[in-house]
Amino acid sequence: MTVFLIIVVIALLGVTFWQMSKILKLSKTGHEDSTQVANDNDNKNQGYLMLGFVVFLYIFMIYSFWAWGDFYLPEPASAHGVDYDRLMFISIGLIMTVQVITQFLLYFFAYKYKGAKGQRALFYADNDKLEFIWTIIPVIVLAGLIIYGLFTWSDIMNVEEDEDTLVVEIYAYQFGWKARYSGDDNTLGKANVRFIEGTNIVGIDKSDSYAKDDKVTTELHLPVDRPVLFKFRSQDVLHSAYFPFFRAQMNVVPGMITQFSFTPTITSEEMRNSEFMVEKVNELNQIRKERSKELVANGDVALDPYEFEYYLLCNKICGISHFNMQMKIVVEEEEDFNSWIAEQESFGETLKKEEEQKVSSNN
Amino acid sequence: MSATANATVAQDHHGHDDHGHHHKETFITKYIFSQDHKMIGKQFLITGLVMGTIGILMSILFRIQLAWPEEASWVFELFLGDKYATDGVMNPDAYLALVTIHGTIMVFFVLTAGLSGTFSNLLIPLQIGARDMASGFMNMLSYWIFFLSSVIMLSSLFVESGPASAGWTIYPPLSALPEAIPGSGTGMTLWLVSMALFIAQSLMGSLNYIVTVINLRTEGMSMTRLPLTIWALFVTAIIGVVSFPVLLSAALMLIMDRSFGTSFFLSDIYIKGEVLAHQGGSPVLFEHLFWFLGHPEVYIVLLPALGITSEVIATNSRKPIFGYRAMVASILAIAFLSTIVWGHHMFVSGMNPFLGSVFTFTTLLIAIPSAVKSFNYITTLWKGNLQMNPGMLFSIGLVSTFITGGLTGIILGDSTLDINVHDTYFVIAHFHLVMGISALYGLFAGVYHWFPKMFGRMLNKNLGYVHFWVTAVGAYGVFFPMHFIGMAGLPRRYYTNTNFPYFDDLADVNVIITIFAIITALVQLVFIYNFIHSIFFGKKATQNPWNATTLEWTTPVEHIHGNWPGKIPSVYRWSYDYSKLNKDETDYVIAGQDFIPQNVPLQKNEEELNH
Numbered sequence: 001m002t003v004f005l006i007i008v009v010i011a012l013l014g015v016t017f018w019q020m021s022k023i024l025k026l027s028k029t030g031h032e033d034s035t036q037v038a039n040d041n042d043n044k045n046q047g048y049l050m051l052g053f054v055v056f057l058y059i060f061m062i063y064s065f066w067a068w069g070d071f072y073l074p075e076p077a078s079a080h081g082v083d084y085d086r087l088m089f090i091s092i093g094l095i096m097t098v099q100v101i102t103q104f105l106l107y108f109f110a111y112k113y114k115g116a117k118g119q120r121a122l123f124y125a126d127n128d129k130l131e132f133i134w135t136i137i138p139v140i141v142l143a144g145l146i147i148y149g150l151f152t153w154s155d156i157m158n159v160e161e162d163e164d165t166l167v168v169e170i171y172a173y174q175f176g177w178k179a180r181y182s183g184d185d186n187t188l189g190k191a192n193v194r195f196i197e198g199t200n201i202v203g204i205d206k207s208d209s210y211a212k213d214d215k216v217t218t219e220l221h222l223p224v225d226r227p228v229l230f231k232f233r234s235q236d237v238l239h240s241a242y243f244p245f246f247r248a249q250m251n252v253v254p255g256m257i258t259q260f261s262f263t264p265t266i267t268s269e270e271m272r273n274s275e276f277m278v279e280k281v282n283e284l285n286q287i288r289k290e291r292s293k294e295l296v297a298n299g300d301v302a303l304d305p306y307e308f309e310y311y312l313l314c315n316k317i318c319g320i321s322h323f324n325m326q327m328k329i330v331v332e333e334e335e336d337f338n339s340w341i342a343e344q345e346s347f348g349e350t351l352k353k354e355e356e357q358k359v360s361s362n363n
Numbered sequence: 364m365s366a367t368a369n370a371t372v373a374q375d376h377h378g379h380d381d382h383g384h385h386h387k388e389t390f391i392t393k394y395i396f397s398q399d400h401k402m403i404g405k406q407f408l409i410t411g412l413v414m415g416t417i418g419i420l421m422s423i424l425f426r427i428q429l430a431w432p433e434e435a436s437w438v439f440e441l442f443l444g445d446k447y448a449t450d451g452v453m454n455p456d457a458y459l460a461l462v463t464i465h466g467t468i469m470v471f472f473v474l475t476a477g478l479s480g481t482f483s484n485l486l487i488p489l490q491i492g493a494r495d496m497a498s499g500f501m502n503m504l505s506y507w508i509f510f511l512s513s514v515i516m517l518s519s520l521f522v523e524s525g526p527a528s529a530g531w532t533i534y535p536p537l538s539a540l541p542e543a544i545p546g547s548g549t550g551m552t553l554w555l556v557s558m559a560l561f562i563a564q565s566l567m568g569s570l571n572y573i574v575t576v577i578n579l580r581t582e583g584m585s586m587t588r589l590p591l592t593i594w595a596l597f598v599t600a601i602i603g604v605v606s607f608p609v610l611l612s613a614a615l616m617l618i619m620d621r622s623f624g625t626s627f628f629l630s631d632i633y634i635k636g637e638v639l640a641h642q643g644g645s646p647v648l649f650e651h652l653f654w655f656l657g658h659p660e661v662y663i664v665l666l667p668a669l670g671i672t673s674e675v676i677a678t679n680s681r682k683p684i685f686g687y688r689a690m691v692a693s694i695l696a697i698a699f700l701s702t703i704v705w706g707h708h709m710f711v712s713g714m715n716p717f718l719g720s721v722f723t724f725t726t727l728l729i730a731i732p733s734a735v736k737s738f739n740y741i742t743t744l745w746k747g748n749l750q751m752n753p754g755m756l757f758s759i760g761l762v763s764t765f766i767t768g769g770l771t772g773i774i775l776g777d778s779t780l781d782i783n784v785h786d787t788y789f790v791i792a793h794f795h796l797v798m799g800i801s802a803l804y805g806l807f808a809g810v811y812h813w814f815p816k817m818f819g820r821m822l823n824k825n826l827g828y829v830h831f832w833v834t835a836v837g838a839y840g841v842f843f844p845m846h847f848i849g850m851a852g853l854p855r856r857y858y859t860n861t862n863f864p865y866f867d868d869l870a871d872v873n874v875i876i877t878i879f880a881i882i883t884a885l886v887q888l889v890f891i892y893n894f895i896h897s898i899f900f901g902k903k904a905t906q907n908p909w910n911a912t913t914l915e916w917t918t919p920v921e922h923i924h925g926n927w928p929g930k931i932p933s934v935y936r937w938s939y940d941y942s943k944l945n946k947d948e949t950d951y952v953i954a955g956q957d958f959i960p961q962n963v964p965l966q967k968n969e970e971e972l973n974h
Contacts, residue, residue: 015832015833015836034902035821035902035905035908036821036822036823036824036901036902036908037750037752037821037824037908037909038750038751038752038755038824042751042824042828043749043750043751045751046751046756046828047749047751049832050759053832053835053836056836057763057839060839060840060843061843064843064844064846064847068844068847068848068872069847071847071848071850071851071868071869072847072850072851073783073850073851073852083779084779084780084782084783087777087779087780088774088780088783091773091774091777091780092774094773095770095771095773095774098766098770099766099767099770102737102738102741102766103763103766103767105741106740106741106744106759106762106763106766107759107763109741109744109745109747110744110749110759113680113744113745113746113747113748113749114749114751115681115747115748115749115750115751116748119748120748120942120957121680121681121682121746121747121748121941121942121957122682122745122746122747122942123682123683123941123942123943123944124682124683124685124742124745124746125683125684125685125686125687125939125972125974126685126686126687126688126974127685127686130742131686131689131735131738131739134734134735134738135731135734135735138730138731138734138735139731142727142728142730142731142773145727145773145777146723146724146727146777149723149777149778149779149780150720150723150724150778150779152779153716153719153720153723153778153779154716154720156779156782157716157719158716174543174634192631193631193632193633193638194631194633194638196633196638203633232713235632235633235634236536236540236543236632236633236634237535237536237537237540237543237632238534238536238537238646240711240785240786242785242786242852242854244783244852245852247782247783248782248783249711249782249783249785250711250713251711251712251713253645253646253647253712253713254536254629254630254631254632254646255629255630255631255632255643255644255645255646256630256645256647256713258713280868283868284864284865284867284868287867287868287870288864288867291867303864306864306865306867308865311863311865313854313863314854315785315786315787315854316534316786317459317529317530317534317537317856318537318543319537319543319544320455320456320459320544321455322459322856322857322858323455323856323857323858323859323860323862324862326862326863
């Protein structure tokens with residue numbers, strides 16, 4: 001990586017100095033080239049540079065895909081994510097094909113038809129057939145993409161809620177997240193920021209009978225292979241709940257409830273042990289180790305080794321600490337989820353405790 | 364040389380009816396409160412370049428922070444001072460302010476006013492054969508309101524609570540509540556005032572351009588004989604008139620929400636331990652209003668660049684632009700579609716998913732006229748006699764980045780795919796290539812091409828070559844890798860990525876991007892030097908240095924009020940008669956000259972073509 005970097009910098013500086021020296025040379029000869037309009041010599045040089053540039057562009061693109069292609073997120077951990085990735089790869093394949101062809105034509109023509117004295121350009125103003133062809137081809141290709149995309153879109157966005165669906169509220173505030181589970185009745189109690197008070201940090205309506213069994217947590221646990229319907233609520237400004245590993249995202253808007261639904265298909269454990277993630281985490285820990293050395297040398301604390309967890313992050317500018325607004329997500333087997341959720345305190349219990357405390361402090 | 368001769372002949376033919384406007388000009392009326400469109404064009408350009416320098420410098424500052432997060436640097440100490448860079452480390456609020464003002468300055472002040480303001484003013488009267496704009500006074504007001512708006516925007520950098528820092532899209536409630544972020548205090552107020560003035564100047568300018576193109580075309584200059592630059596600038600002005608007022612209304616409503624307790628965009632907010640009284644508004648409404656301008660704005664930025672490119676590519680290819688009517692149709696189609704696609708910025712905003720489907724459909728339709736334009740540019744190069752002037756290089760560069768950036772639009776415009784790349788670096792890569800870099804290339808192409816017309820001198824071509832090639836390599840070096848870190852799910856507007864260990868392996872790429880950015884920014888100094896040096900010491904320009912056909916090259920090199928000393932030339936042909944052969948195909952129509960200026964009547968040995 002660093003080697004590549006150095007090569008790039010040196011190459012660029014090289015080009016700069018080469019051009020600079022050419023300028024100096026040209027400015028000395030003076031007379032023949034005083035119009036500042038490109039002459040045959042310029043056309044030739046710049047034509048070759050055009051060819052050189054398209055070579056650079058190709059190498060750079062190939063290098064990017066080779067070196068950074070694996071930045072792409074691991075296999076999708078949600079049911080719809082598979083369709084998402086398929087559509088993504090088809091689209092990337094398509095646009096890269098067009099990219100490779102058109103960039104070649106552009107720069108190759110620029111090289112091939114570089115001007116020279118006596119060369120005659122072709123007066124070629126129109127060709128209806130040609131223009132029809134390159135209107136209709138994009139039309140057909142795009143029609144295909146649009147139709148495919150729209151089917152996938154409506155599959156993802158049309159939520160069919162049945163008894164099995166787990167309803168979870170994701171609550172956003174500057175700068176963190178809370179999850180609220182709907183409890184045994186699978187119905188979220190009413191809530192509004194006006195009810196926020198003391199331990200009732202997400203503003204649940206005490207008088208709503210559905211609210212008693214709601215559970216507010218700081219981690220998001222999800223049972224694998226069960227559809228989850230997320231209801232998003234924000235306390236203050238716009239946030240965006242971005243679940244990159246699940247190919248899911250929805251803005252969180254104060255004053256309204258937005259929603260998104262997906263079915264997690266890969267547990268945290270499985271993802272952690274997948275070939276991709278093992279390799280990735282090793283690499284990350286290598287980087288962290290090296291960085292720690294520097295830090296320790298400067299008298300700072302070393303970085304902890306990294307272990308993969310799914311996360312939810314904020315993806316809509318929301319204030320000073322926008323860059324650190326995250327929540328851990330754990331996808332686990334149904335039994336593990338059940339025992340975890342059973343341990344969490346329900347809103348009713350919290351209220352009771354509070355009242356008892358009040359009573360005892362009054363005595 | 365015979366071009367000049369021809370033009371002079373044409374003028375002589377019409378006689379010397381002087382239009383008699385030769386009152387004495389003082390320094391103030393000539394250089395400051397000028398009503399001459401050529402001077403106003405230069406004023407827009409220079410103000411735009413100054414703003415551009417500031418905007419690019421800001422981007423370098425936050426790129427340094429992204430490459431070497433939370434490391435102290437003398438650069439920060441120098442530019443940000445102790446307040447925004449405590450102990451030389453950039454603060455998060457400074458970072459957000461920088462990205463916000465960088466976006467605002469580049470989109471509005473450089474690429475809207477600096478690009479369309481400059482070239483609409485310079486080219487519309489000159490290329491359609493008019494003495495000046497329809498209203499010189501309104502034109503002057505337009506510039507000075509722009510200037511005032513720039514000054515207010517820059518002054519917001521120096522207020523106590525800091526400049527606006529809610530992102531250039533200023534979504535409320537973040538932009539409405541000083542409790543949510545310090546920049547939403549006085550800084551935001553100044554931002555809104557500045558933008559309101561900006562919109563006013565843009566409307567004055569646009570109305571003027573529209574009226575001028577419709578009413579002041581010279582004899583024979585039918586709409587289908589207009590150079591594509593004029594078509595592009597004309598349609599740009601129309602889009603501006605249609606969409607800018609909507610942003611003004613959004614800004615006014617936001618001002619009222621901020622200062623007068625209304626609730627257009629605010630509802631159910633609990634902040635700093637208190638529930639606000641605002642109830643019933645919706646931030647999504649603001650997003651609709653903002654993007655109703657925001658998306659057409661992309662084309663307000665881009666169309667002038669494409670228009671300039673059409674002209675520069677045709678002239679330097681010594682060929683007519685391929686498919687003139689298709690180019691005009693594409694401009695019109697893009698303009699129309701641009702006003703009905705805004706929702707693609709809001710696929711995951713919480714609006715009805717059905718709307719998402721509609722906007723996906725309209726958005727992907729825009730790819731069709733864009734593709735037609737790209738293919739037509741490439742075909743124009745085919746079998747040409749390419750004169751590699753710096754303007755030509757930047758035009759070819761524009762087509763290249765327009766394609767690269769445009770193609771990723773197919774991914775972002777697809778509501779499904781947008782879900783996971785929305786607001787990541789993928790978006791940054793996409794729009795910087797397709798509208799940022801492309802429009803800047805258009806601006807540079809225009810400056811290199813029309814510099815002789817503006818200042819009567821030539822820019823140094825070799826410095827132009829250095830400027831282009833380093834910029835071309837650098838621009839791809841900065842923005843191509845961003846696609847990949849975006850695909851990794853890296854969100855934009857993060858002060859640092861170190862809080863997510865998962866992003867640790869992206870750090871090297873961020874360093875590469877920043878190094879490319881610094882090199883690219885530095886090479887712009889070559890341009891600035893060339894620009895300033897050539898204004899005073901450049902090689903004196905001839906009347907028609909690029910052997911172009913359009914009317915501006917029939918005016919004298921020295922600027923005069925009213926543009927043409929004699930009668931305004933009449934037009935007899937379209938603006939793309941390059942390398943046209945005579946009937947027998949033995950030579951060019953005018954022997955030995957591969958172009959026929961628009962003011963040259965149809966020749967005997969020439970076939971009349973309908974374009």
